Structure formats: structure tokens, C-alpha cells
Amino acid sequence: MKSRIDKLTSKIDLMVLGLVLEKPMHGYEINQVIGSEEMYSWLDISRTSVYYALARLKKQGFIAEVVEKQYNKPDRSVYRITETGRELFFDSLEWSLAEQEKVFLEYNVGLFFINKLTKEKAYEVLEKRKRFVKKWQKSLKEQLKLVQDDEEYSPTLKAVIDHTLSFAEHEASWLDDFIKNTDSSFKKSDSASVFSLSGNLEDTQLADVIRTIASGMRTGTLSLRYGLDEIMITFVEGKVRYMAGSPVSRGESTKGDSSDDGSALSDILTVFNWPQGKFVFTPDLIIDEGGVAVEIESCSLILAGCRFVDDWGRVKKVIPSSDAIYKLSDSLDNHLIDKMSINSAEEAVLSQINGIRSIKRLAALTSTSIFDISRMLYAFVICGLVVPVSKDKSELFNILKLFSDAFFERLIAVKAKKIAEQIEGDLNNLADKRKMPFSLDNFKLVDNANTPQDLGEFAHLAKEFYAAQINAIRSQLGDRFTHHVLESIMGQLTPELHSIYNRYGLNDVS
Numbered sequence: 001m002k003s004r005i006d007k008l009t010s011k012i013d014l015m016v017l018g019l020v021l022e023k024p025m026h027g028y029e030i031n032q033v034i035g036s037e038e039m040y041s042w043l044d045i046s047r048t049s050v051y052y053a054l055a056r057l058k059k060q061g062f063i064a065e066v067v068e069k070q071y072n073k074p075d076r077s078v079y080r081i082t083e084t085g086r087e088l089f090f091d092s093l094e095w096s097l098a099e100q101e102k103v104f105l106e107y108n109v110g111l112f113f114i115n116k117l118t119k120e121k122a123y124e125v126l127e128k129r130k131r132f133v134k135k136w137q138k139s140l141k142e143q144l145k146l147v148q149d150d151e152e153y154s155p156t157l158k159a160v161i162d163h164t165l166s167f168a169e170h171e172a173s174w175l176d177d178f179i180k181n182t183d184s185s186f187k188k189s190d191s192a193s194v195f196s197l198s199g200n201l202e203d204t205q206l207a208d209v210i211r212t213i214a215s216g217m218r219t220g221t222l223s224l225r226y227g228l229d230e231i232m233i234t235f236v237e238g239k240v241r242y243m244a245g246s247p248v249s250r251g252e253s254t255k256g257d258s259s260d261d262g263s264a265l266s267d268i269l270t271v272f273n274w275p276q277g278k279f280v281f282t283p284d285l286i287i288d289e290g291g292v293a294v295e296i297e298s299c300s301l302i303l304a305g306c307r308f309v310d311d312w313g314r315v316k317k318v319i320p321s322s323d324a325i326y327k328l329s330d331s332l333d334n335h336l337i338d339k340m341s342i343n344s345a346e347e348a349v350l351s352q353i354n355g356i357r358s359i360k361r362l363a364a365l366t367s368t369s370i371f372d373i374s375r376m377l378y379a380f381v382i383c384g385l386v387v388p389v390s391k392d393k394s395e396l397f398n399i400l401k402l403f404s405d406a407f408f409e410r411l412i413a414v415k416a417k418k419i420a421e422q423i424e425g426d427l428n429n430l431a432d433k434r435k436m437p438f439s440l441d442n443f444k445l446v447d448n449a450n451t452p453q454d455l456g457e458f459a460h461l462a463k464e465f466y467a468a469q470i471n472a473i474r475s476q477l478g479d480r481f482t483h484h485v486l487e488s489i490m491g492q493l494t495p496e497l498h499s500i501y502n503r504y505g506l507n508d509v510s
Contacts, residue, residue, distance in 0.1 A: 012045055014096060016053045017081060017089040020063055024080040027051055037157055038143055042164040054079055062088055115195045116216050119283060122195065123182055130175045137172050140165040197281035201226070201274055205317065207302045207382045209279055214238040214298035221285040226277030231268055233301075234287045240301055243268050244291025272305035297339045299383040303346070306379035312371060318381055319359070319374040325394050326377060326386040327355030337385065346376050353386055354437075356394045356447050393458050397438065399500050400462050401445040404469060406489045408443035416477065423472045430468055436461045459504050467509045 019030055031047050039045060057063045062085030066078045081089070107129075114122050144161045147153035182194070197209065201224070210233075213222065217238040223245075224231045234242035271277075309315060328350075342350065348366050359377065363370045380386040411420040424440045431439045437458065438447045474482040493501065501507060 010053070011043070011096070012049050012053045013057060014089070014092050015039075015043065015045065016050060016057060017062065017085055018093070020079050020081045021086065021089055024066070024078050026068075026076045026078045027054055028076075030054075030079075037153075038147070038161065041140065041143060042160055057085065061085070115197055116212060117195075118216060118218055119182065119195050123179065126175065126179050126182065130172065130179060133168060133172045133175060137165065137168040140168055193283060195283045197222075197279070199279055200276065201279055202276040204279070205314070205382070206272055206274075206279070207305065207379065209281070210298050210302055211382050213281060218281070218283065219286075220281055220283040221287050222279060222281045224271050224274075224277060224279050226271075226274045229274075229277075231271050232287050232291070233268070234285075235298075236286075238298060240294060240296040240298060242286075242288055242291055242293050244287050244289070269305045269308045272309050273311065275311070299379075300340045302382055303340055303342065303379040306375050309375055309378070312374075315371070315374050315378045318378045322359045322363075322370045322374070323391075324377075325355065325358050325389050325391055326353050326381070327389045328353055329384055329387050332385060340383070345372075349373060349376050350380065350385065354447065354450065355389050356397050356437075358394065392455050395500050396459060396462050396504050397447055399497060399504075399506070400438070400466055402497070403466065403489055403506075404440070404445040405443070407469060407473060407485060408440075410485045410488075411473070411477075412443070414481075419476045423469070423476065426472060427465065427469060431465065434461065434464065436465055438462075438465065463505055463509060466506055470509060 015034075016030065019025060019033055025033070027050060030050055034040065034045060034050070054063065058065055058079070062082055063079045064082050066080065067075050068078050069075055117125070140161060144158065144165055147158050147161060197212070199209070206224070209222065213220075213235050215238070219236050219238075220234070222233045222235065224233070230245045232243065232245045233240055234244075337350075345366070345368065349362055349368065352362055352365050357365070359370055359373050362368070363373045366373070377386065381388070408420055408424070411417070411423075420443060424443060428439050430436070436448075437450065438445055440446070470482060470486075473485075490498075490501075
């Protein structure tokens, strides 16, 4: 029986089978019955899903289609249940009523993450939900009264609406209780509150915790414990406003004094190197004594902390490989960059990120170690300044560079430097005029800091540049030389590079 039931992909299939079991119907008639029986109020069904179900059931042989001719009207399809469809319906009906599967409420996904919101925002959205459920509950009560007073409606429909109403009533009651408890918790700070955050620093990056608090504009205190050390950071609307605990124990306010702020910050940054520990964010708990008052943007704290990180394993959780490629975020906020106190080395790296250059390449361009580049990107990623991208544009640029550089090497080898200089000048003029994301420097192709974000646009410009270079060489040195150089380069390509060459249509040019 179970193997046959598995052929039904949804409860809508069962509904359609049950309706055509009573009598043959056409699709429009089925939708009329669904509307008249108030099914839209208790089943997630639409006109389109009905027609999809009819096509599916017909294909599987559970219903048969008969085309009826109509006078002065288009032909219409009438569906009749088959014997196998009849057997499937009763097997599925028994299985459905005795169903032993858990009911999963999708609303619980939002509920699970409610602690990422401020209490005020959570209260606001819960009230919206409650108003909706109350309205739904009222509508179901009206429907139930209507069908109970009318003998034309079946007892089964009354049972369905009553069952749905009981769920709505329970949901409304639960929301009332939850909101009442939430409302009362506004008056106190509790680390066990549903709005608290907690976890293990071995599993969760401290930078991610701080970023979550900042993004949610949370107010409260983050407590960090590792062995005998304890540090507390107080946030007000997502901004760091106070730090206390060991090793921070100066006991005097440094607000407005940059030198003391820096000293306190150096102390607290040791937490970014803790190999493990516990964290608890207690909403609305304000610590304002026994430590130092500061005014630090959350991303500034993250960036400063990352400068102290010396554990490659920690960085690698966010920056997996030196071959990884990043681009500036589409929603990059220059105001945020200004507030983050980025130093000159970090600014130099940020200016070189263009969606093509790998971490290795960034390290070479800025004369910075791969680890230091990765550490900077670790903070940039968490603060939303950069995002990882695929290697498509990088692969395309590399294949273009391979051919361009090889062409110029051949020109220099045959003592055609004057021609090479002329071609380089013409190609750079084209690149400048078309605002191409690359140019030539001493016969080498280099990528510019700013590149099109769209791969299609980038590929079009690359193909245009490649075609211009080949045509320029062909016009100066002829088809034979050009063909010979192309064949020589192609013969050195790996199968992977051949694939990239063909994928972006460069083979069409040559």
C-alpha cells in the first residue's frame, strides 16, 4: 500500500482524486467546488495547483480524460477516476487519517531566531502576528456558524473548519501568553531570557557574535569567560559603549581621551585570541562601573581585534584558501569605512580588491604576507565590506593574459619591438576608450582595480580586446605568423585552460 501512496506528491492530489471519485468533473468545476466548500480557508490550494494535479494524475493513470464537444463553445476535458485511482484514493485516505508524521510549523523558524531582534522589535512583530491570528480566528468562527446553520453543508466540512478553528484558538492563546511574558521581561535583564544570546567561542567566531549584536541594533552586555578571565562589553543600539572586567580594570572613564581608549582597547583585544570560552549576551543589562567608557563602532572593534589574531585556524574558518577571490560589496558603505579607522595597509589592500585578484595576487601587489592579507579579509568579510566570488572572471583574465603576454614575447623574439610598441599603444587607447578593466604595461597585461561586476560584460570586453590584439598582429605581420603563434600557444594549454578558452568564445575569434 505504501508504494502506491508514495505516488501522490501532495494532499492536493488526494483532494482532486476525492472530488472526481464522487462524479466526473472538468477542471473549472473542480475549482468551483473548492470555492463553494470554503476549502481555501483550510487548505493551501490554488486554481493552478489543481490543473497541475490533474495533469500529474492523468499521466500516472489514476484518472482518465474524456474530451467533450460543446455547441458553439470550446471542447472541454472531463476527468473520471480509474480503478487504480480509486484504490489509491482509499489507501491514501486511510493513511492520511492515521498519519503518524509530526506536524512541522514553519513559523517556528522565525521564532527560533527571535533573539536576534531587539525586544521592542520582537514585541512589534509578535503583535502583528497576533492581530492576524485573531482576524483568522474570527473568520473561522463565522464560517463555522454559517455551515452549522445550513444543512446543505456536509458534516465533514463542519469537522474540518472546527479542527482548523481549534488550532487558530490555540495559536492565539499561545501568542497572548508569550507576548505577556515578553512584555514583562522588558522590566528586567535576564541571561536566560528568550532574547539572550549564548554559545561557545570554540564553535562561534567572536567577530560574528559582535556583528550580530551590531546588526540587530541590540542594547545589553556581552560577557566573555575563559578560565579565570572575564570581559564584559556593553552595547547601546549596536555600538560599543563600555568595557569592564579582567584584564580591563582601570576603573576610570576614558570617554573622549583617545590614548586611554586605545589602552583599554588593547587589553580587550586579547579576547580575539582566546582558543575557547563562553559568551552570553544579556539584553538591556548595562554595565557602567568597574571599567572604562568608550565609543567604538562594532566593526572598528572587530577590525582592531583581527590585527591581534595570530591563529591561522581561526582565520581559515572565514578565509578558506589563498586562492579565494573577493569583490567589494555591492552595498559598500563608505561612511562605515570612514568610521572603522582603517589603517594605510588595510586601505591599500581594500583598494586592490576587484573580483579578479586572489589573496596570493593581493599579497604580491601590496608586498604583504598572505596571512596578513587573510587576516584583513577576515574582518572585511564579517563587516560586510567584501564578499567572496567565483573564479570565473579570474580564469578569463588569466587566459587572456596568457595569450596577450605570449604574443608580445614572440614579437620581441623576432626583433619586432617597434611593432610591439605600436600595438601596445593602440590597444591601450582602445582599452581607455572602452573603459576596459585591463591594459598593457611594458607588454604585460594587467588588470585594473575597477572591473565590471557582471561576468557577461567582462567576458564581452575580454573577447573584444583579444580580437583587437590578434587583428593588429595579423595586419602587421600577416596570417602565417599569427596562425603559427596561436598554434604554438594552444599546444601548451592544459585541458582545463582549453575548456576556459572555448567556454568564453575566444576560439571564435582566432
